[in-house]
Amino acid sequence: xxxxxxxxxxxxxxxxxxxxxxxxxxxxxxxxxxxxxxxxxxxxxxxxxxxxxxxxxxxxxxxxxxxxxxxxxxxxxxxxxxxxxxxxxxxxxxxxxxxxxxxxxxxxxxxxxxxxxxxxxxxxxxxxxxxxxxxxxxxxxxxxxxxxxxxxxxxxxxxxxxxxxxxxxxxxxxxxxxxxxxxxxxxxxxxxxxxxxxxxxxxxxxxxxxxxxxxx
Numbered sequence: 001x002x003x004x005x006x007x008x009x010x011x012x013x014x015x016x017x018x019x020x021x022x023x024x025x026x027x028x029x030x031x032x033x034x035x036x037x038x039x040x041x042x043x044x045x046x047x048x049x050x051x052x053x054x055x056x057x058x059x060x061x062x063x064x065x066x067x068x069x070x071x072x073x074x075x076x077x078x079x080x081x082x083x084x085x086x087x088x089x090x091x092x093x094x095x096x097x098x099x100x101x102x103x104x105x106x107x108x109x110x111x112x113x114x115x116x117x118x119x120x121x122x123x124x125x126x127x128x129x130x131x132x133x134x135x136x137x138x139x140x141x142x143x144x145x146x147x148x149x150x151x152x153x154x155x156x157x158x159x160x161x162x163x164x165x166x167x168x169x170x171x172x173x174x175x176x177x178x179x180x181x182x183x184x185x186x187x188x189x190x191x192x193x194x195x196x197x198x199x200x201x202x203x204x205x206x207x208x209x210x211x212x213x214x215x216x
């Protein structure tokens with residue numbers, strides 16, 4: 001197959017694109033697979049698909065391929081662009097039609113576009129193992145105990161799993177390796193909440209202490 005006709009071919013195996021078949025003599029029934037978007041046809045080397053024929057202009061036409069249709073637009077060519085022998089300036093292409101650029105005939109074999117996106121399988125970590133004392137083993141480090149849990153995705157992890165980021169000023173942030181949110185230490189000391197009763201006791205007690213010192 002002539003490489004010049006395939007210069008714009010970029011379709012991987014997971015894609016099925018619209019295609020044209022060159023029927024004119026001298027091209028050996030070569031197939032052109034259109035790309036999504038704009039496809040430029042002409043005799044000059046800068047086109048997506050180069051057709052070397054004297055009746056084809058350097059920039060002859062443009063074929064736009066979308067997920068719903070294929071349209072062709074003549075680019076002011078010298079010898080014209082035709083569909084089923086009818087001159088056009090812009091028209092929609094349909095399967096079975098013959099597109100002619102100058103004296104070169106191209107059969108529209110298909111205008112179908114099918115793009116399959118492969119499903120990416122993300123490996124999931126195994127659930128943590130529960131120990132007899134109620135502790136957990138890290139899903140990623142089987143010999144380490146779970147010491148932290150993400151505050152966002154609730155993933156549990158050992159100390160080795162924790163990502164650490166030191167901010168300006170010296171404050172160390174402990175982050176989840178999966179979602180980058182903050183993690184908290186499991187079973188860590190909890191801060192005692194200041195009760196209103198305790199506040200009153202301290203407030204009332206302080207004047208008595210001052211008065212006792214004054215009496216001395």
